[in-house]
Amino acid sequence: MSDGPLIEVRDLVKHFPIRKGIVFQKQVGAVQAVDGVSFDIVEGETLGLVGESGCGKSTTARLITRLLEPTSGSIVYNGVDIAQANRRTLLPLRREMQMVFQDPYSSLNPRKTVGTIIGEPFEIHGIERDKDKRRRLVQNLMEQVGLNPEHYNRLPHEFSGGQRQRIGVARAIALKPKLIVADEPVSALDVSIQAQILNLLRDLQRELGLTIVFIAHDLSVVRHMCDRIAVMYLGKIVEMAQADQLYDHPRHPYSGALLSAVPVPDPRLAREKHRQVLVGDVPSPTNPPNACRFHTRCPKFVAGHCDVDEPALETKPGGNVAACHYPLTDEEIAARVPTAAA
């Protein structure tokens, strides 16, 4: 590990305009998908982004890898701000950051052989033009992710979901990237297959010294995989902490509610724990609530404070960084959260 973060994200904003009209498209509003998030990614770590659908975690992932252009803010990678960089500046950097997508069915071209799919990064970046050598490279990659190298000429439909996800991983590590952004890499897979892919990602991280941004909605999976975790709600980070800190003592009421909502495969614990059920749904990101965005659903809401004064991200007891005026106390945590330190 080197000193200083690999990536510094500051005040990152992405608004998707909503337009009306056919000829003269007038902007009538914006989906505030990501609204001012700042965090660092340290080399060699696994950073988890969690939150429910619509919280902006996938958009953040696509912004970091510059598959989307940010509305404002900066993303400094190795000293270069890539937020507004053009294609030519980005091309060499793209080798260093790769993505693994959620759906192994739609993220692989059904007409191309596995060999071509995994070899495509070499093609794009003009590496190893010699056909035989490239074939050997690809087959080594296949071996590395646990695929049979003899299946080089097969098409994606001949593989199961788990094997397809291995193809996606092989493609992502082909150029020996520094950073892998994995967006829900196991949520489309069956339970018995999930563990295979999670273990593969961990082993590869150890072997190749990868930095991973791991996005998932499954809090048990995130806890297993990540060193540090950022919880997002409606386009903002509401809490950030080391994994143990977050699961032992979540300070933001939203993190607490998320953890409390996870069904635990242990009937005894399930009976003891008081599941805290949040009321209502996530508000629309086109018109998010004022001040603290969670105040409409928060069990600790204080009128006249939470809906007026936006809380800043600051360090709370136990070392968690959370944006809340009334963070959870240890008693509240013990009653609701299954992972709370007893």
Next chain:
Amino acid sequence: MPLLEVEDLKVHFHTEDGIVKAVDGVSYTVESGQALGIVGESGSGKSVSSLTVMGLTRFFTSARISGSVRFNGKDLLTASDEEMRRIRGNEISMIFQDPLSSLHPFYRIGKQLVEAIQSHRDVSKAQALDRSVEMLGLVGIPEPRKRVDSYPHEFSGGMRQRVMIAMALANDPKLLIADEPTTALDVTVQAQILDLIQRLQSELDTAIVMITHDLGVVAEVTDEIAVMYAGEIVEKAPKDTIFASPEHPYTWGLLRSIPRLDLPRGEELVPISGRPPSLITLPGGCYFHPRCPYVRERHREVHPDLDAVPGDSDHSVRCLLASDTRKRLWRELQDGKDPAEARATAGLDAEEVAS
């Protein structure tokens, strides 16, 4: 008499590629007010068996169905289409995984609920609408009187699933089949829906069959659990037994391959190697043997029955290993051993050589 009694149910689909044995001899019973969880991965037959209970697979010309499904003493497999129509949505109702594709996008919620009620009850439109409003209120939709006039797209995913539940319960069913009811939902919404299902079960005394791949969900909601693999039930027991002392290697695999919030962090995941078999060419012997770390020569030839565990008639397992060996293996696994070590310590390797 149990409310639902499924016996030796087989559903085979005759396709061009061969016979798909989707469900291959499944038996279970559900008492009224009781909740049964059916756990399995995709292709284990858990959905097909429940669709068959609802009489929804009979329309496939390729399907060959045998065995019996008795509901309140009546055999549903031999019931006429007309009789099934009267039972479906009335005495037995079902909620599906994807609430958006289960609601008609062109009709208002109220109209769809009224239709569901009027097709089984001889009531006026106004009465049916009142009942709809009452049901929407019961499942926690705010301002139900106003929301009956909304279209499905005006509801969020969680709200749509509530509408589906309201519709399913509108005619006071005795049995509710829920097929992955929360899989498409976020965790906080999932918690709301599970809470709702549990509350309704205790208030209305409805029996529930909950189909899911999520062991956490069954641990919270059900009383008894059946684990399915390749069209068969491989283990069945009260839920505390399934989690505390499971005896089938596949159940162990499921429990050990998911990261769990209730265990210390950093626990190694032990995946089940390989993948589920093709239902057309099932392996000989025990269907699980190609993936089982404790397989022995005999298991490749002999197909195990679902037998009760000695000393516990509520707990049955489809496995050729002796119950004592299984108990020893599970203890070793819980001590943190990996399957190979457990196999060695439990003396399986030595036995293999001897025999």
